[in-house]
Structure formats: structure tokens, C-alpha cells
Amino acid sequence: MSLADPALAAGDTPVDADELARARARRRERVLRWLLPSVTVALMIVLWDRIVAWNEIPHYILPGPGLVAQTLVKDAPILLPALGVTLQITLMALAVAVVGGVGLAVLFSLSRWAEMCFYPFAVILQVTPVVSIAPLIFIYVDNRLAGLLLCAWIVAFFPILSNTTLGLNSTDHNLRDLYRIYGATRWQRLRYLQIPTALPYFLGGLRIAGGLSLIGAVVAEYVAGTGGIGSGLAFRILEAGYRLNIPRMFAALALIALTGVVIFAVLSLITHLMLHKWHESAIKREN
Amino acid sequence: MVVTWRKPKPLGERAKLLEMAAVDKAFAGGTLALQDMNLTVNEGDFISLLGPSGCGKSTALRLIAGLMHPTRGQIRWEGGEAEIGVVFQEPTLMPWATVEQNVYLPFRLKGQSFVQVRDDIHLVLKLVGLEKFAKAYPRELSGGMKMRVSIARAMVTRPRLILMDEPFAALDEITRHKLNKDLLELKEKIASTVIFVTHSVFESVFLSDRIVVMAARPGRVSTELTVDAPYPRGEAFRTSADYAALCRTASDALHAAMGETA
Numbered sequence: 001m002s003l004a005d006p007a008l009a010a011g012d013t014p015v016d017a018d019e020l021a022r023a024r025a026r027r028r029e030r031v032l033r034w035l036l037p038s039v040t041v042a043l044m045i046v047l048w049d050r051i052v053a054w055n056e057i058p059h060y061i062l063p064g065p066g067l068v069a070q071t072l073v074k075d076a077p078i079l080l081p082a083l084g085v086t087l088q089i090t091l092m093a094l095a096v097a098v099v100g101g102v103g104l105a106v107l108f109s110l111s112r113w114a115e116m117c118f119y120p121f122a123v124i125l126q127v128t129p130v131v132s133i134a135p136l137i138f139i140y141v142d143n144r145l146a147g148l149l150l151c152a153w154i155v156a157f158f159p160i161l162s163n164t165t166l167g168l169n170s171t172d173h174n175l176r177d178l179y180r181i182y183g184a185t186r187w188q189r190l191r192y193l194q195i196p197t198a199l200p201y202f203l204g205g206l207r208i209a210g211g212l213s214l215i216g217a218v219v220a221e222y223v224a225g226t227g228g229i230g231s232g233l234a235f236r237i238l239e240a241g242y243r244l245n246i247p248r249m250f251a252a253l254a255l256i257a258l259t260g261v262v263i264f265a266v267l268s269l270i271t272h273l274m275l276h277k278w279h280e281s282a283i284k285r286e287n
Numbered sequence: 288m289v290v291t292w293r294k295p296k297p298l299g300e301r302a303k304l305l306e307m308a309a310v311d312k313a314f315a316g317g318t319l320a321l322q323d324m325n326l327t328v329n330e331g332d333f334i335s336l337l338g339p340s341g342c343g344k345s346t347a348l349r350l351i352a353g354l355m356h357p358t359r360g361q362i363r364w365e366g367g368e369a370e371i372g373v374v375f376q377e378p379t380l381m382p383w384a385t386v387e388q389n390v391y392l393p394f395r396l397k398g399q400s401f402v403q404v405r406d407d408i409h410l411v412l413k414l415v416g417l418e419k420f421a422k423a424y425p426r427e428l429s430g431g432m433k434m435r436v437s438i439a440r441a442m443v444t445r446p447r448l449i450l451m452d453e454p455f456a457a458l459d460e461i462t463r464h465k466l467n468k469d470l471l472e473l474k475e476k477i478a479s480t481v482i483f484v485t486h487s488v489f490e491s492v493f494l495s496d497r498i499v500v501m502a503a504r505p506g507r508v509s510t511e512l513t514v515d516a517p518y519p520r521g522e523a524f525r526t527s528a529d530y531a532a533l534c535r536t537a538s539d540a541l542h543a544a545m546g547e548t549a
Contacts, residue, residue, distance in 0.1 A: 174379040181352050181373055182396040192395065196383045278383045278424045 063247040071247040086232035089217040093152030101160030109168040126158040134223035152216030156209040163205030167198025203271040210263040301329035310360035320346040322505035335491035343506020344484040372441030374451040378433035380425040387421040431462040502544040509544035
């Protein structure tokens with residue numbers, strides 16, 4: 001309800017102790033939400049460092065965090081271009097997954113027959129591990145970039161397809177009746193009713209797909225092996241492994257993890273920006 | 288949109304708008320939702336369909352709205368097209384659209400641009416008392432306000448007939464009384480015809496000039512009552528002896544209709 005007691009809205013009203021305690025708890029939680037994970041991660045890194053130092057573990061078995069950081073800086077001329085390659089494949093795969101996933105979902109919602117015919121294929125592609133399909137793909141697809149993209153796409157498109165399909169079919173039945181009464185065309189129903197309804201579902205799928213397209217890109221690179229041209233982070237990890245350059249393996253791994261986190265954060269931000277005005281998931285309640 | 292405070296003609300002199308003639312509606316499962324339903328709707332009528340649940344009130348409304356076709360019998364519109372506005376039990380607003388964009392929907396689906404109809408939209412929002420909330424999102428509104436938006440959307444195209452399916456059933460009593468009163472004023476202002484489904488005797492007596500009492504299993508018209516009280520009606524009418532007597536008559540008719548099945 002939007003009704004508020006004007007006396008309570010004013011700042012000079014005395015507030016009971018219970019309410020004050022609740023406000024304090026809320027403030028505390030806001031700080032702890034950032035502080036606690038940061039401190040935990042920092043502690044783990046320190047612990048890692050100490051374990052390596054106290055046990056005198058050689059760097060070709062387990063490098064300490066300091067050495068990994070040094071390697072990250074020292075090997076930047078090798079690692080950053082590799083990151084660029086992996087990122088390029090990831091983002092292109094995500095873009096193709098969005099286009100393909102949404103396109104298929106719209107097609108399925110326009111034609112239930114198409115859905116019945118082709119949905120099984122989407123499920124089969126999804127449940128078959130990409131590592132087992134990838135070698136075949138690299139036999140049939142000459143272009144290495146296209147092969148990598150295809151692998152990453154296979155992994156990433158399904159959550160977008162399944163979520164968007166669910167969203168497009170989740171329209172309010174009364175609104176559907178209303179559109180019929182006003183003689184809406186199929187296109188109008190899709191444009192003004194189904195797509196806005198599906199938006200939160202799509203964005204949920206997009207956040208999953210963002211992480212998956214990175215996984216797909218990395219896995220595909222492993223399978224594709226040393227192509228020479230345009231080698232990504234996964235290739236650098238393999239290569240460093242052969243040379244027992246364990247610190248560089250860790251550095252590359254750290255870059256991949258960081259990339260995943262950044263992709264998730266950016267997609268979460270996009271979700272928030274698109275939904276915060278109206279969707280329940282983005283609304284903060286006062287009581 | 289010109290706002291006219293037009294008094295509807297007396298009951299006997301109104302032009303026919305819509306006729307349901309011997310309408311049966313059977314569902315594929317074998318349920319007979321409506322049997323031999325006859326109803327004449329005249330321009331300016333405020334008709335309540337009053338009955339227990341399962342008496343086919345909502346089915347009748349869906350048939351009139353053209354969402355279903357009768358199994359037997361006919362639904363005939365007198366002259367012109369079937370222009371309808373609908374209000375459901377839930378406000379049924381699009382949560383991603385602002386109040387004015389929700390009210391704009393019927394025009395948008397007819398292919399009219401927002402600029403063309405902005406004045407109509409703002410006028411009808413003023414009529415329902417929400418002109419300050421044009422840019423608000425539905426979640427920012429109370430239940431009663433959302434229902435007002437829903438009513439505004441149904442009225443904005445000035446349809447010849449407005450169908451309302453228990454629109455106030457989920458609201459608290461204070462809000463319901465206020466909306467009842469405002470609905471009557473609105474109906475007079477836009478000079479439309481209303482068919483109002485309800486299971487509340489009090490609501491039907493307060494609002495309508497004709498009450499069609501329905502019986503269940505199979506759904507059919509049991510009796511029709513005329514509420515002979517002048518509009519505009521307000522709190523004075525709600526507390527009058529006439530109102531109490533009319534409520535008793537309607538209540539008896541409803542019980543008689545329910546007794547038919549017992």
C-alpha cells in the first residue's frame with residue numbers, strides 16, 4: 001500500500017528501540033556483505049602463501065600467490081593477447097547464443113509444431129558434453145574460429161532458449177484475453193505482451209549463458225589444441241603445463257576466473273538496469 | 288472525448304444494444320455452463336448478473352466478449368460493431384508499463400499513436416482520479432488504484448459496452464464502496480452500458496438498474512429485478528429504507544434461484 005502515516009515520515013518522531021535495532025542490523029549487514037567475503041578471500045591468500053613458505057614447496061609444484069602475481073605482470077605480453085582471444089570467442093559466442101536462443105524461442109512460441117519438432121534436438125545438444133562433440137566439430141569445420149564459436153555456442157545457447165521459451169509462454173491469461181478482445185495481431189501480441197513478459201526470464205538465462213560461453217570457449221580451445229594462430233588462455237595453460245611453468249598456469253587461471261566474474265557482474269548490472277523500475281526481483285521493501 | 292453528464296433514458300424507452308437469444312454453452316468435458324439464456328441489453332443499462340458460483344455468469348460475459356462461441360443460440364449486436372471494454376477481477380495491468388501506457392493499450396492495438404490519443408488518456412485518468420500517477424508503475428499503486436487504472440483502460444475508447452467480471456471482489460469494503468460510487472459517476476459521464484458480474488446482493492442493488500438473477504447447474508436466468516431508484520446514487524441511498532427493502536427482495540430472489548437446484 002502506498003499510504004504512509006505522515007507523522008512517521010517526519011524525522012522528529014521518536015522510534016522504538018526495536019525499530020532502531022533493526023535499522024542498525026540492516027546497516028551492519030550492508031557493510032558485512034562486502035567486508036566478510038573480502039576478508040575471507042584475503043585470509044585464504046595469506047594462508048596459501050604461508051603454507052607454501054612454511055613447507056618450502058617448490059614453485060613447480062605450487063607457486064605462492066606473490067609469484068603468481070609477479071608472473072601475471074611479467075608474462076602480461078603473452079597472457080593479455082591470449083585473454084583477448086578467449087574474450088573475443090566468449091563474447092561472440094554469447095552474442096550468437098542470444099540471437100540463436102531468442103530466435104529459436106520466438107520461433108517455438110509462434111509455432112508449437114516447430115517446438116515439438118526441434119526442441120528434442122536442443123535438449124540433445126545440451127545434455128551431450130561439449131568435449132565429446134568438439135573433436136567432431138573440428139574435423140568438419142575448417143575455420144578454427146568458427147569451430148571454437150560453434151562449441152561455445154552449443155554450451156551457451158540452451159539456458160537462453162529454455163528460459164526465453166518459458167517466459168514467452170508465461171503471459172497473464174487475462175491480458176491474453178484482453179489482447180484478443182481488442183483484436184491484436186500475432187505480431188502485436190508478441191511485441192507488446194510476450195516479449196516484455198519474457199524479459200526477466202531471458203535475463204536470468206543470459207547470466208547463466210555468460211558463464212557458460214566462457215566455459216565453452218575454454219573447453220573448445222583445449223580440444224582444438226595448438227592451432228598456432230590466435231591462441232587463447234586455455235592454449236597458454238596447456239603450453240605452460242608441458243613446460244612445467246606452473247606459475248604461468250596459475251596466472252592464466254586467475255585471468256579466466258576474473259573474466260568470468262566480470263562477465264557475471266556486467267550481466268547482473270544490465271539485468272538490474274532493465275528491471276529495477278518494475279520487476280519484483282529488483283524491488284526493495286521497507287518493511 | 289467530450290464529457291457529457293447524460294441522463295440515461297427511462298428503462299422502457301432505451302434502444303436495444305445486444306441480444307442473447309436461447310444461448311446454450313456446453314464445454315467439451317460435457318458440462319452445460321449455460322442453458323437457454325435470454326438477455327436483452329439496452330443502451331444505458333447497468334445490468335448486474337447476480338448468482339452463486341458456477342451459475343455461468345462469467346461464461347455469459349466471455350460469450351458476449353467474443354472469447355467463446357455459443358453452442359446453440361445467437362448473440363446479436365444491434366447496429367455497429369461490437370465495441371467492448373473489459374475489467375477483470377484482477378487489475379490485469381502490464382507491470383512493465385506506466386499507468387498511461389497501460390491505458391494507452393487499446394489504442395496501441397488499434398494502431399493509433401500515443402500523441403494522437405494523449406488527451407483522451409489524460410482525461411480518463413483525471414476522471415478516475417489518477418492524473419498525478421500517469422508516469423507511475425503499477426507496483427507503486429494500491430489495490431484500489433490499480434483497479435481504477437483497469438477501469439480507465441476499459442473506458443478510454445468509449446466502448447458501447449463495458450463488461451466487468453467481479454472487479455471489486457478482492458478489495459476491502461471501504462475501497463469497494465468508494466469505487467462503487469465512483470463507477471456510477473463514471474458510467475454516467477461516458478454514457479455507456481455496463482454488464483457487471485457479482486455475487487454480492489448489496490453491490491448489485493447499489494449499482495444497477497436491472498439485476499439478472501442466475502441459477503446454477505446448468506447456468507440459466509432465474510428472475511430479473513428492476514431497481515427503481517434514481518441516479519446519481521450515493522451514501523444516502525445506501526442507508527435508505529428503499530435500499531434495505533431492495534436488498535431483501537434481491538436476496539430472496541437469489542435464495543429462490545439457489546433453492547431451485549437444491
